[in-house]
Amino acid sequence: MNSLIERDRASLWHPYAPASPALPLWEVEAADGVALRLRDEQGRTHEVLDAMSSWWSVIHGYRNPIMDAAIQRQLSNFSHVMFGGLTHQPAVALAETLLDMAPGKSGRRLERVFLADSGSISVEVALKLAVQFQTANGRPKRQRFLTIRGGYHGDTFAAMGVCDPVDGMHSTFPGLLAGNVFAPRPPAAAKATPDTIQEWQAAVEDLSRLHSNELAAIIVEPMLQGAGGMFMYPAECVRILRDIADHHGLLLILDEVATGFGRTGELFASHHSGVVPDILCVGKALTGGYLTLAATLCTAEVARRVSASEAGALLHGPTFMGNPLACAAANASLGILATGAWRGDVARVGAGLAAGLAPAVKLDAVADVRTFGAVGVIELRDAVEVAKVTRAAVERGVWIRPFRNLIYAMPPYISSTDQVDVMATAMVAAVEVASTQRIAA
Numbered sequence: 001m002n003s004l005i006e007r008d009r010a011s012l013w014h015p016y017a018p019a020s021p022a023l024p025l026w027e028v029e030a031a032d033g034v035a036l037r038l039r040d041e042q043g044r045t046h047e048v049l050d051a052m053s054s055w056w057s058v059i060h061g062y063r064n065p066i067m068d069a070a071i072q073r074q075l076s077n078f079s080h081v082m083f084g085g086l087t088h089q090p091a092v093a094l095a096e097t098l099l100d101m102a103p104g105k106s107g108r109r110l111e112r113v114f115l116a117d118s119g120s121i122s123v124e125v126a127l128k129l130a131v132q133f134q135t136a137n138g139r140p141k142r143q144r145f146l147t148i149r150g151g152y153h154g155d156t157f158a159a160m161g162v163c164d165p166v167d168g169m170h171s172t173f174p175g176l177l178a179g180n181v182f183a184p185r186p187p188a189a190a191k192a193t194p195d196t197i198q199e200w201q202a203a204v205e206d207l208s209r210l211h212s213n214e215l216a217a218i219i220v221e222p223m224l225q226g227a228g229g230m231f232m233y234p235a236e237c238v239r240i241l242r243d244i245a246d247h248h249g250l251l252l253i254l255d256e257v258a259t260g261f262g263r264t265g266e267l268f269a270s271h272h273s274g275v276v277p278d279i280l281c282v283g284k285a286l287t288g289g290y291l292t293l294a295a296t297l298c299t300a301e302v303a304r305r306v307s308a309s310e311a312g313a314l315l316h317g318p319t320f321m322g323n324p325l326a327c328a329a330a331n332a333s334l335g336i337l338a339t340g341a342w343r344g345d346v347a348r349v350g351a352g353l354a355a356g357l358a359p360a361v362k363l364d365a366v367a368d369v370r371t372f373g374a375v376g377v378i379e380l381r382d383a384v385e386v387a388k389v390t391r392a393a394v395e396r397g398v399w400i401r402p403f404r405n406l407i408y409a410m411p412p413y414i415s416s417t418d419q420v421d422v423m424a425t426a427m428v429a430a431v432e433v434a435s436t437q438r439i440a441a
């Protein structure tokens with residue numbers, strides 16, 4: 001009988017991986033709180049702290065009793081019904097809570113929710129809404145999008161089309177990705193000056209003017225680009241994008257799939273800037289990492305125009321739209337956030353990461369160390385040797401998943417100061433091990 005990992009290698013794909021990847025694979029035997037019990041290919045078990053929150057999502061930890069109970073309650077009632085012509089309490093409650101939490105209380109406000117099944121789909125819906133809005137306004141030629149370089153918005157085709165054109169997948173699908181407009185990346189938060197911000201603003205304004213007749217919307221991740229490079233930029237730049245969008249009649253779409261629900265120290269990253277988007281995408285931590293669910297929020301104005309258009313409807317409707325179990329998980333997660341404890345938790349985790357990662361600055365292999373909210377990043381000068389770094393961290397009791405030249409953490413909010421210290425120490429040690437081994441080799 002082959003081991004589970006061998007059977008996996010014979011039958012499954014993993015994210016962004018070849019069939020039968022050469023990289024090591026770990027079997028998860030149990031998960032509880034911040035801890036995972038992993039089994040490696042030699043059959044050894046490792047107790048590790050999950051510094052990744054399973055890709056930003058498990059903010060309240062594994063087997064959270066409140067989350068577990070909420071899903072079990074819904075399960076004993078019903079687990080799924082179609083959303084065409086039917087509705088249910090978990091979906092309505094979720095929409096009301098999301099609108100209540102979202103940026104914008106007076107003036108521009110988000111007043112309508114589309115429940116999508118993943119972050120990528122929430123972006124598809126946002127892009128569709130923007131094009132349908134422009135068409136409804138008599139501007140059917142406005143079918144392209146302006147974004148900044150270095151972004152990541154998902155893996156479906158329209159979403160891929162607004163991902164970074166170099167690091168994204170544009171070269172692999174040249175005939176399938178829309179020709180969008182890419183502005184430069186804003187200056188880095190730590191180094192930005194009024195001059196560099198102004199220079200960037202001028203470049204974005206030029207591009208917007210040049211293409212305004214064919215642009216439907218601007219789409220960005222506010223202040224923190226996640227999978228596109230864990231890159232942080234000033235709140236001022238989000239305000240500039242809001243002004244440019246308004247000036248040219250473009251919608252502003254903020255993709256907070258990664259940054260939403262407290263991760264950056266505010267409930268949404270857009271709160272740091274005071275900017276209210278026309279369309280907001282949320283996902284990842286929405287269900288506390290329990291089930292897949294995302295949402296696209298829009299203003300009453302966008303909803304009204306699209307509904308009154310010739311099409312007469314927002315043209316999207318997934319089979320599992322508004323899945324009740326996922327909505328129940330989201331309601332439970334938002335209920336935990338409503339206690340407000342997350343604010344102190346995120347501050348504690350962030351302070352722990354800042355202190356614990358600081359020693360990495362002096363390592364030769366390290367180009368930059370940065371933190372924002374409960375996100376900590378070590379940027380290396382060269383590409384990370386993923387297998388070596390991951391193994392070194394696991395041996396020190398921590399699960400991380402580096403990419404490109406980035407070793408980063410966004411721990412569950414429930415992580416204690418000691419646990420964050422273990423995570424940061426392991427990350428720094430993993431960098432040292434990987435760079436020493438390279439010198440030795």
Ligand SMILES: *Cc1c(COP(=O)(O)O)cnc(C)c1O
Binds near residue numbers: 118
């Ligand atoms: C992860 C992510 C997405 C895509 O979400 P999926 O649930 O993986 O489809 C979109 N936008 C941002 C900013 C993300 O971080």
